[in-house]
Amino acid sequence: MAATRHDHRRCVSNALGAAALLCRRRGARLTSLRAGVLEIVWRGHAPIGAYAILERLRREHGQAAPPTVYRALDFLLAQGLIHRIESMNAFIGCPRPAEAHGGQFLLCTLCGTAAELADKRVEAALTTATARAGFRVEARVVELRGLCRVCTAAEARHAG
Amino acid sequence: MAATRHDHRRCVSNALGAAALLCRRRGARLTSLRAGVLEIVWRGHAPIGAYAILERLRREHGQAAPPTVYRALDFLLAQGLIHRIESMNAFIGCPRPAEAHGGQFLLCTLCGTAAELADKRVEAALTTATARAGFRVEARVVELRGLCRVCTAAEARHAG
DNA sequence: GTTTCATATGTTATGATATAACATTACATC
DNA sequence: GATGTAATGTTATATCATAACATATGAAAC
Ligand SMILES: [Zn+2]
Ligand SMILES: [Zn+2]
Ligand SMILES: [Zn+2]
Ligand SMILES: [Zn+2]
Numbered sequence: 001m002a003a004t005r006h007d008h009r010r011c012v013s014n015a016l017g018a019a020a021l022l023c024r025r026r027g028a029r030l031t032s033l034r035a036g037v038l039e040i041v042w043r044g045h046a047p048i049g050a051y052a053i054l055e056r057l058r059r060e061h062g063q064a065a066p067p068t069v070y071r072a073l074d075f076l077l078a079q080g081l082i083h084r085i086e087s088m089n090a091f092i093g094c095p096r097p098a099e100a101h102g103g104q105f106l107l108c109t110l111c112g113t114a115a116e117l118a119d120k121r122v123e124a125a126l127t128t129a130t131a132r133a134g135f136r137v138e139a140r141v142v143e144l145r146g147l148c149r150v151c152t153a154a155e156a157r158h159a160g
Numbered sequence: 161m162a163a164t165r166h167d168h169r170r171c172v173s174n175a176l177g178a179a180a181l182l183c184r185r186r187g188a189r190l191t192s193l194r195a196g197v198l199e200i201v202w203r204g205h206a207p208i209g210a211y212a213i214l215e216r217l218r219r220e221h222g223q224a225a226p227p228t229v230y231r232a233l234d235f236l237l238a239q240g241l242i243h244r245i246e247s248m249n250a251f252i253g254c255p256r257p258a259e260a261h262g263g264q265f266l267l268c269t270l271c272g273t274a275a276e277l278a279d280k281r282v283e284a285a286l287t288t289a290t291a292r293a294g295f296r297v298e299a300r301v302v303e304l305r306g307l308c309r310v311c312t313a314a315e316a317r318h319a320g
Numbered sequence: 321g322t323t324t325c326a327t328a329t330g331t332t333a334t335g336a337t338a339t340a341a342c343a344t345t346a347c348a349t350c
Numbered sequence: 351g352a353t354g355t356a357a358t359g360t361t362a363t364a365t366c367a368t369a370a371c372a373t374a375t376g377a378a379a380c
Pocket of ligand 4: 273309
């Protein structure tokens with residue numbers, strides 16, 4: 001009913017460190033506001049909505065309005081530091097922000113966690129199928145909802 | 161800059177006919193309101209939003225409010241007669257409503273048309289990748305945005 | 321053919337997500 | 351320190367979706 005246990009502070013600090021490095025290299029300004037939003041997004045492995053971010057931001061940074069959050073999210077999206085989960089109107093940190101990619105997301109309907117895959121065979125199959133259709137892909141949305149490994153096991157125990 | 165030319169009235173009448181047949185078989189009530197919404201959705205091969213449907217419905221059926229449209233859409237979704245395009249908050253008719261399926265959508269950013277694929281290799285790759293992750297899939301969202309064949313060709317002519 | 325009940329629709333209000341438009345501030349460069 | 355650009359503040363509003371309750375419709379039972 002939850003993601004595997006781990007030292008999540010490391011997830012957050014790794015993500016913030018990688019983001020700082022990437023932005024420095026690119027000449028992009030990871031301001032404290034933007035870093036704050038990124039940190040809020042990274043507090044969980046479940047996608048978080050813009051207004052939930054807004055609430056937290058207000059408590060921690062003082063004043064903030066919807067555009068504050070959406071601008072920061074736009075920046076983070078442009079830098080590839082977060083992804084938008086279209087089917088949830090929500091956002092999640094990207095664990096591999098260094099290179100551009102369109103990942104596949106596994107969204108658990110029970111515990112809410114989202115895992116990101118970058119399966120080569122899936123990508124190859126999509127490329128082949130779209131090429132055959134004469135379609136030139138610019139962006140991919142692949143979101144699979146269901147039960148994660150942990151929740152599947154938990155459910156099996158209850159049923160058994 | 162547009163989908164291939166065809167006799168679109170046939171698309172609409174085929175879709176409505178198939179829907180009537182399916183609903184009769186299933187004992188589902190395809191009321192005139194629901195059929196009207198389905199017809200509006202089928203007027204184009206581009207996804208249409210709920211409020212755009214609402215406008216048209218008001219002109220043609222008289223009174224209507226958001227719940228009117230969303231209820232009809234919920235019914236049509238449940239019957240597999242339409243799909244929701246998550247990345248656009250919009251809806252499109254399903255050309256193969258008889259069997260349940262999760263298709264792949266090719267969304268043209270230029271002309272707006274959406275095409276539905278049901279590529280076996282893509283589906284197999286997704287199944288393999290998710291099984292390896294121990295994830296039990298319940299629903300798939302695969303939406304690819306880019307340029308359709310027609311728009312790609314048109315763009316090439318302009319560039320050349 | 322009326323009663324009965326479930327389903328469908330009407331109606332009002334509101335919640336949830338996202339952006340437009342313009343003012344102000346911060347920061348790098350000169 | 352003047353200048354210009356990018357970032358943020360602020361207010362208002364657009365857009366998408368549902369809750370809650372009233373009314374109407376239509377099939378089945380009587
Ligand atoms: Zn973690
Ligand atoms: Zn990623
Ligand atoms: Zn379909
Ligand atoms: Zn096109």
